[in-house]
Amino acid sequence: MYTRPLARLIEQLQRLPGVGPKTAQRLALHILKRPEEEVQALAKSLIDAKQQVGFCQVCFHLSADPVCEICRNTNRDTHTICVVSESRDVIALEKTREYMGKYHVVGGVISPMDGIGPEQLNIQPLVRRVSQQKVKEVIIAISPSVEGETTTLYIGHLLKPFTLVTRIAFGLPMGGDLEYADEVTLARALEGRRELD
Secondary structure (H helix, E strand, O other), X not given: OOXXXXXXXXXXXXXXXXXXXXXXXXXXXXXXHOOHHHHHHHHHHHHHHHHHOEEOOOOOXXXXXXXXXXXXXXXXXXXXXXXXXXXXHHHHHHHHOOOOEEEEEOXXXXXXXXXXXXXXXXXXXXXXXXXXXXXXXXXXXXXXXXXXXXXXXXXXXXXXXXXEEEEOOOOOOOOOOHHHOOHHHHHHHHHOOEEOO
């Protein structure tokens, strides 16, 4: 139905999360209508992001530098660490402007069905970080799903000997993602956190 280069573009766009066949077609046709400079800039930004963005050596948040801006910020509270599943959760929490501590991105959740155990996540670096620094509180802000709950309990068990471990309040729907929650809900969830049982 499509000429081969257009079909390949549509196929690649469909691999993006949330992009179905119709959206991929619409995006591909839009890209073809744009001036070549814009398309070149888009292609270059994709390649640059892939080549230059990695993970912070401290918290594992996305960063183009060895240590991210949040970890380098001396105005942030170094005695509090908020543990999240993915970098998108850091971005969602930062939008609330309520939390002024540091972060730690574990890189997913424990999911034996998907072959993801604790050793595939950034949990041991978190335990080292908390045990070696003067951390007064670790706030676990992992989305409330079965896998998220398992991960929360596992991390809480490892960190309790070193510090106070709390979790954000359940102002978020079960099975929901932090990324899609509004700023007010996230702010309330942070305010209503409680100690992990």
